[in-house]
Structure formats: C-alpha cells, structure tokens
Amino acid sequence: MRIKDLVATAISNTFRSKLRTTLTVLAIFVGAFTLTLTNAVGAGVSQYVDAQVGALGSPDVFIITQATDASTAGDGPVEFDASSSASVASNQGPPGTTTKALTDADLVTIGATAGIESVDPIRSVQPDYIEYDSGTPYEFSINATSAVTTADLTAGAQLDGGASEAQLVLPDTFVLPLGFASAEDAVGASVSIGITDILGEKHTVDATVVGVSLESLLAAGAGANDALIAELADAQSSGIDTAVTSYGVAVAHFDTTLSADAITALKADLATAGYTARTIEDQLGAVQTVINGIVGVLNAFAVIALIAAAFGIINTLLMSVQERTREIGLMKAMGMSSGKVYTLFSLEAIVIGFLGSAIGAGVAIGLGSALSAALSQGLLSGLPGLNILLFEPASVTFVIGLVMLIAFLSGTLPAQRAAKQNPIESLRYE
Amino acid sequence: MDSEWVIDAQGLEKSYGSGASRFDALKGVSVQIAPGETVAIVGKSGSGKSTLMHLLALLDKPDRGTLQVAGKDAKALSKRAVNELRNKEFGFVFQQFFLTPNVSVLDNVILPLKIAGMGGRERRRRGMQVLEQLELVDKAGNKATTLSGGQKQRVVIGRALVNAPRVIFADEPTGNLDTATGAVVEDILFELNRSQDITLVIVTHDEELAARCDRQIYIRDGLVVPQTAATHTGAHAMTTAGGPA
Incomplete structure (x- = not known):
C-alpha cells in the first residue's frame, strides 16, 4: 500500500465513527488549547521584558x-x-x-x-x-x-x-x-x-x-x-x-x-x-526566572490534560481495532503486511492528534488574539507595548507536533494489537 | 511434475491447542490441484475443511507436511513473498462477504489493488472493468451496506477477481444466499473458470454446488475420505488418504 493511500485511508477511517472521534478530538482540543495559550502568555511576557531590557x-x-x-x-x-x-x-x-x-x-x-x-x-x-x-x-x-x-x-x-x-x-x-x-x-x-x-x-x-x-x-x-x-x-x-x-x-x-x-x-x-x-x-534575570517558572507550571497543567487525552486516544483506537477485526483480517488475507496495518492504525492516531491540536491551536489563536487586543485597550493599557498573548509560529508548530507525537505514542498499543492479529482468527465465523 | 499443479500439498497436519484441549484439525491430508480445475472441498462443519483451505491459501502454516504453490515451496517463502503471492495470485470469497461498510462498492472492489500499491487511476479503471463484467457499474458509488445479499456477493467476487488471480478460494460462497441468488453467484464463478481459466477451490457442505465442480474432496475428521454415499461423483478422484507423506 502506498503511503498516500495509507494516509487517505487513515483519514477516512477516522471519520467513520464520527461521535467517538469528535469526543476524543475534544479531549485533545482542551489540552492543545491550554498549551497554546500558556506558551503564548510566556512568549508575550518574555517579549515585553526583552523590550524593557533593551530600554535599559x-x-x-x-x-x-x-x-x-x-x-x-x-x-x-x-x-x-x-x-x-x-x-x-x-x-x-x-x-x-x-x-x-x-x-x-x-x-x-x-x-x-x-x-x-x-x-x-x-x-x-x-x-x-x-x-x-x-x-x-x-x-x-x-x-x-x-x-x-x-x-x-x-x-x-x-x-x-x-x-x-x-x-x-x-x-x-x-x-x-x-x-x-x-x-x-x-x-x-x-x-x-x-x-x-x-x-x-x-x-x-x-x-x-x-x-x-x-x-x-x-x-x-x-x-x-x-x-x-x-x-x-x-x-x-x-x-x-x-x-x-x-x-x-x-x-x-x-x-x-x-x-x-x-x-x-x-x-x-x-x-x-x-x-x-x-x-x-x-x-532583570530574577524577573525572567519568575516568569519562566509560572509559565512552566501552567504548561505542566496543560500537559497533564494532554496525558488524560492520550488515554482517550488509546481507548478509541482499541475499540476501533475490536470493531474492525474482520476488516483487518481481510486486509491481511489479501496480502497487507503487519507493518502496514501497524502504520495504518498509527496514522489514525496521528490524524486524531492533528485534528485536536490544530483546532485547539486555531481556536486559541483566535480567542487569544481578541482577548489580548481587548486587554491591551483595557486592563493592561498602563503597560504599552505589552502583548499579553503572543502566538509565535514556531511554538504553535511545536505544540501541534508535540500533540501528534503523544497521539502516535498512544496509538502504539492499539496498532500493535491490530498488526498482531491472525487473519484466520479474525475471519473465523463457525 | 511441480509445474503441473498449481497447488501440491503432501501430508498436511495441523492441530490447535495443547495437552488435553489439543484438537487435531488435519491429520495428514494430501491434495493436488491442477490449473484451471474446479475443486470442491466437502465436509461437515468441524471436519477440517476450512483449515485445509486456510493452509492451501497460505493463510496459515501446517505443523507438518509440504506445500507447493505454483511450483514454489511455501515454507521457503518469506513473509513478504507470501503476502505478495496471496495478493497477486489468490482471490477470496467469503460466506459473510466482509465488505467494508460506509465505503463505496468501487472502493471495496479495488482494495487488493490498493494493498498492492497500484496507482489511483489504474485502480479505478480495473475496478470499473470488473464491475462492468458483474453488471454492477450503476452501483459503483453506492455504499456497500445498501446492497442486497446477491449484489454484495457479486461485489465480493469482483474484489476477488480484480487482481486477475490464478486461484479463487471460495468459502461457502452461497451459504448466506437464497437458492435463486445462490445459483446466479455459482454461475458467475463457473463462468470465470471457463472464460478466464481461473482455478476454483470451493469449500462447501452443499452437495449440489460440490457436484458442479470437476472434482470433490471429502474431508471427515481431518482426513480425506473416499466419496460418501452422496451419489454424483466427479470424473476422476485424485485424492489420497493416508498418513504423512
């Protein structure tokens, strides 16, 4: 099976059970949303402090x-x-x-x-x-x-x-x-x-x-x-x-x-x-150390949310493997290698991770930019130049990458189970 | 001698479990199938006929005995080569269809080609060609779940056929169909044998279907037995019963 076909199949499989996928994606969404925001706060405050250092x-x-x-x-x-x-x-x-x-x-x-x-x-x-x-x-x-x-x-x-x-x-x-x-x-x-x-x-x-x-x-x-x-x-x-x-x-x-x-x-x-x-x-070193500490703690909370979401991915995919036992058996009977079956299920996990993180990061950027603009006009107007939420492309990409990695790791167990399946066992119906 | 048979199995043994729960599914079966032949493997459920088909189709490995497929020793083949052999030379028809739900008829049919890594356009062309042959072109875009039983089995045959295989293994192909639809499906299979010289290996307990084949192999308790009381015999019985070769 070509990689392109594997990816396309993984994407279409992901949408086969819409409700289940949606719920899992939501769990990841929460983690990715939080992580994107906390990173943005860290970046925003750091940038402000850097500008102040420059002023000094x-x-x-x-x-x-x-x-x-x-x-x-x-x-x-x-x-x-x-x-x-x-x-x-x-x-x-x-x-x-x-x-x-x-x-x-x-x-x-x-x-x-x-x-x-x-x-x-x-x-x-x-x-x-x-x-x-x-x-x-x-x-x-x-x-x-x-x-x-x-x-x-x-x-x-x-x-x-x-x-x-x-x-x-x-x-x-x-x-x-x-x-x-x-x-x-x-x-x-x-x-x-x-x-x-x-x-x-x-x-x-x-x-x-x-x-x-x-x-x-x-x-x-x-x-x-x-x-x-x-x-x-x-x-x-x-x-x-x-x-x-x-x-x-x-x-x-x-x-x-x-x-x-x-x-x-x-x-x-x-x-x-x-x-x-x-x-x-x-x-300003002390100030920055404190800021980094606070951002680190916030990030840790977001990562905890992501770990909880990872169990959601494992659960979803295990159910999916269970439901599609025969389909897996059939594909293996038709000559699909265990490696490709493994890849297929891993890709499904990654697709779920990507969906959750991309939507989470997107919504975080949208809401965060609006909030940041409102705050700099209101509550934080005394601190000109402060963008409380700064979304850096590199850190957003990093968050999405991290979530996809967590999703891939979560998919390991279900994918392994699918790959190990014996085609005859799967197709047995007597 | 090798190339004379598309499948040449000698003294196949297979057992499941161990100790007290050990079950000997096959106790030494030798089967030879010539290219273009139609062979029925007949037996009651639990007789070992499905196990035999799984071994012949390289879906499982025998505990003992030798198996040559298209002149190649199955034991010597790598996993990859076995996968490729099943993908290119074999087609499978199952009683319970095993169609992927929520996927179009065309996508179901071209699954073996997708697994083989064929390009999208060529896949589609060959898939449509097969659907045309089976008079299912108007259903190409339908979801597999919306079809009737007979149509589903035709899709399954299409899937078995799309990679132009040398052998089609059919496990109770008409088991889930009423008599009239079953007959249509049988006709399609035998027509393929005639027109495209595809070898048919049909596992069934349906005597009538078995009788339409060139040859019947009767299995009972893991052994090949001479044909039972059931009357119509094939032209020639090339089956041998006995211990390991």
Missing part, C-alpha cells in the same frame, strides 16, 4: 556602582573620610540604601581593568520643561542612561551617540500634547528644552527629535544623546566648574566578544576592586 541598555554594558555599604546595625557610625565618603543616591540599589559615589580616580581604575573598553560617568541633568513651536510647555525629564540604551521605538530612529547634533527620543505620551499630529510627524522636528542653572537663571536648549519611544516600565523619561546631555549639563552648570567629580553610576562598555564565563570573571575582578558591576540581564 545594550548587552555589552555594565552598570557600575561602588559596592553597596552594608551598614549593619551595631557597627556604629563610620568615620568620615574626605576622599571617599561622598554618598550619592543613585537609584541603583534597593530602596533605603545609598551608594558611595564614584570619583574620577575610580573611573580610571575601572577603565584600566582588563576587558573594559571604555567607561563613562552618567551625568544627570534636570530640565524643567519641553515645548514645541512656542506652544504649551510640559514638565519633562531625561533618562540619564538613555545614551547607552535601545529605546522601544514606534517611529524614527535610535539616538546616534557620536553625533554632534543634539538629539532627543521623545516618549509617545508627549506627541499629541506638544501639538504633533502623529509620531511620524514629530520625527525631525526641533523642540526647545527649558533648564534652570545653579544660579536660578533660565536657559533653553534646542534639540531635534529623532525618534518616538513607548513608555517603559524601567527607564522613565526621554532619551538624549551625549551631545544634548553635554549641552544641558553646560547650561545647568552655568559655565561654572562645579567640580562635579563624584557620580552615582558609571557605564562601562566591555568587549562584545567576551564569553559568558569571561564576563563573570570580569565582574569578579571589578568586585575585588570594590565595584558592583551588573549587566542588564543581571538586573
């Missing part, structure tokens, strides 16, 4: 602070040391902790560490407002680390760190209030940023909007390139050298070709020197 910084970047003072109770006050005791709230440690500032000497030390290519202090600037075309000014802040981050853009391009022109990536919430028709409309426009210097005098700095970004959970404010930050910092300091030699945080670029082990070693080196170096992945 590029993969070849360390965020470096002084090692946190663990001021344990009972130690008593620490003696002041003019050279190292300046503390800066850096927002990089857990709430309630302060981080000792990094000095220029520290930057030199870090820069000299083997494997570090460059180190830059993060200078924070506090602009007052932003306005466009002399319209209404709006309160405004700039994300200090934006020069090294990758924004989650809706229009335009990323910041060019090397450009001499002052560039700005505008959060999309500013687009309409500032008077732009759309995100695309804002790209290329020149906006004015107002800033007050240390003497209380007001200045304005012009910048070109190069991109519009989605608001991010982890990096608030607009993005500015080095040129703009420098210009703002100059305006803020009012030309006076305020001798800012301490920084809360520095950003160090390391060799992108380093392996994961080498990066760990580099972190250890910096730790010995008294600095805490964390990559963006480190900062």
